[in-house]
Amino acid sequence: SGGGKRRWLAATAALLVMGAGGVWAVGAGLGPGGSGGAGEPDGSKGAAEAFSPWRTPLRTAGSATPVCSPGEGSGEGLADGSGSGEAGSGRPSGLYCAAGGAGVSRLDPADGRVLWSRRAPAPGPSVGVVSVSGGLVHTAVPGGKLRAYDPVKGEQVWDADLSPYLGTPFDAGDTLLLVAEDGTTEALDSATGVSLWRHPLAGHQRPDYALYDDRTGLAYAFEHSAYGSTTLVTAVDAATGHTAWQRRLDGMLTPVGTSDGALVLTAMNGDAQTVGLVRYEPGSRHVVRLDLPFRMNEPEVVVGGDTAYLLAHGGTLVAAGLRPDGGETVRWQLETAAGRTSAPVLAAGDRLYFSAADGRLLAVDTEHGKLLGQTGPRLRNGRLTYSSALPAPVAAGRTVFGTAPDGSVFAVDGQDPARW
Incomplete structure (x- = not known):
C-alpha cells in the first residue's frame, strides 16, 4: 500500500537520534571526539603528500552511525579560509555529518577536523542531514521542524514546520x-x-x-x-x-534511476521481492521488461549508464544490463558476504562503494565484478548493532568518506582500495 511504502521510505532516510542545540566551535585544545588536534591518523602515511587517510570520532550516543553529505562544489576551498580544499582535487567544500548525541557537524574533508558543530542534548527527537543545496545545510526533525543552516558558520538561517x-x-x-x-x-x-x-x-x-x-x-x-x-x-x-x-504501468514498480533518457524501475512480486527491471522511454512510450534470474530481497539499486547495480540483503551484488532490446540481463554477479548493507554508490574509475553493518567500507570493480578491497570492521565495543538503514558512503574525487557504528567518520583513498 502507499502507507507501507512510505514507512519503508522513511526508514531508509537514515534518521538519527538527536535534537537542536547551540553552535560550538572547535578550538585549538578541542579536536574531534574531544581528544585535541585533527582527526586521528588511520593507516600508513607513506603517501601523505598525495593523500592522507583520517578518522574522526564524533560524540555519538549509543550505537549511532553518522550520516554525511558533501558540500556543494569541489576544489573551491572553504569560504571562511579554514580547511584545505584544493583546486582540481575533486574534494567537496565541506563534509556535513549528523549522529545521535553529536548533532550536526562540519568536517574538513582534507583532514577530518571538526570546524563547527550544532550539538544536541540527549535524548532528543530524530534528525538527519537531508541535503546540502541552495547554499545551505538542511536537517529535518520528523513531526517537528525543517532547519537550514549556514554551511560556513553553522548559524540557523530558516526553519519550517513539518508537522x-x-x-x-x-x-x-x-x-x-x-x-x-x-x-x-x-x-x-x-x-x-x-x-x-x-x-x-x-x-x-x-x-x-x-x-x-x-x-x-x-x-x-x-x-x-x-x-x-x-x-x-x-x-x-x-x-x-x-x-x-x-x-x-503494469506491476508494482519503483523508480530507481535513468539511463539514456529512459526511466528505470524495479519490479516486485506480491511478497515484496524484486524480480525484474522495467525500462520506460517517455518519448516513444516504449516499455522493456527485464527478468532477473532469481528473486532479490529488498535490494538497494543504483543506475550508471546502461547498467543497474542491485545489492540485496545478504550481500549479493548483481550488474544488470539495460539494453533497449532487453538482451544481456545479468552481466556479472558477486557474493560480497557483507550481509546487511547501505545503498551502493558509483564513482569514477569503474568503482562502486558501499558500507556493511559492521562498519566496513567495500570497493568493487564495476567492469569485472571483482572485490577490490575493504576496510576492517569498526564496531562499538565489539558489538554488531542494528539500525533501520545504513548511511551510504560519499565518493568525491579520489576520496571516499565512510561512517561506522563506532561513531566515526573516516576517509580512505579510492585509488588504492587494496591498501585499506
Whole structure:
C-alpha cells in the first residue's frame, strides 16, 4: 500500500537520534571526539603528500552511525579560509555529518577536523542531514521542524514546520518536496524556505517521491494501486510543479534511476521481492521488461549508464544490463558476504562503494565484478548493532568518506582500495 511504502521510505532516510542545540566551535585544545588536534591518523602515511587517510570520532550516543553529505562544489576551498580544499582535487567544500548525541557537524574533508558543530542534548527527537543545496545545510526533525543552516558558520538561517507533512522532505536539486496528509505536494526553495508551489498531483492519492534527475530537473513520483497490479508514475518539474509526463504501468514498480533518457524501475512480486527491471522511454512510450534470474530481497539499486547495480540483503551484488532490446540481463554477479548493507554508490574509475553493518567500507570493480578491497570492521565495543538503514558512503574525487557504528567518520583513498 502507499502507507507501507512510505514507512519503508522513511526508514531508509537514515534518521538519527538527536535534537537542536547551540553552535560550538572547535578550538585549538578541542579536536574531534574531544581528544585535541585533527582527526586521528588511520593507516600508513607513506603517501601523505598525495593523500592522507583520517578518522574522526564524533560524540555519538549509543550505537549511532553518522550520516554525511558533501558540500556543494569541489576544489573551491572553504569560504571562511579554514580547511584545505584544493583546486582540481575533486574534494567537496565541506563534509556535513549528523549522529545521535553529536548533532550536526562540519568536517574538513582534507583532514577530518571538526570546524563547527550544532550539538544536541540527549535524548532528543530524530534528525538527519537531508541535503546540502541552495547554499545551505538542511536537517529535518520528523513531526517537528525543517532547519537550514549556514554551511560556513553553522548559524540557523530558516526553519519550517513539518508537522502537516508525511515522512521527510525529498531533496530535488535546489527544491525540497513535501507531501501533506491529503496528498498535496508543496515545494520549498532550499535557499530561502519560501514555498514555490503547492498542489495535488493529478491521479494520485498519496504520492511518494523516489528519484530526482539533476540533468533534467525532474522528480519522479509513484503510487501503487490498491492491490499492486499497476503503478502510476508522474515526472514533475521540481522547480515549477509542472507535470512533464504521466503513465500508468503494469506491476508494482519503483523508480530507481535513468539511463539514456529512459526511466528505470524495479519490479516486485506480491511478497515484496524484486524480480525484474522495467525500462520506460517517455518519448516513444516504449516499455522493456527485464527478468532477473532469481528473486532479490529488498535490494538497494543504483543506475550508471546502461547498467543497474542491485545489492540485496545478504550481500549479493548483481550488474544488470539495460539494453533497449532487453538482451544481456545479468552481466556479472558477486557474493560480497557483507550481509546487511547501505545503498551502493558509483564513482569514477569503474568503482562502486558501499558500507556493511559492521562498519566496513567495500570497493568493487564495476567492469569485472571483482572485490577490490575493504576496510576492517569498526564496531562499538565489539558489538554488531542494528539500525533501520545504513548511511551510504560519499565518493568525491579520489576520496571516499565512510561512517561506522563506532561513531566515526573516516576517509580512505579510492585509488588504492587494496591498501585499506
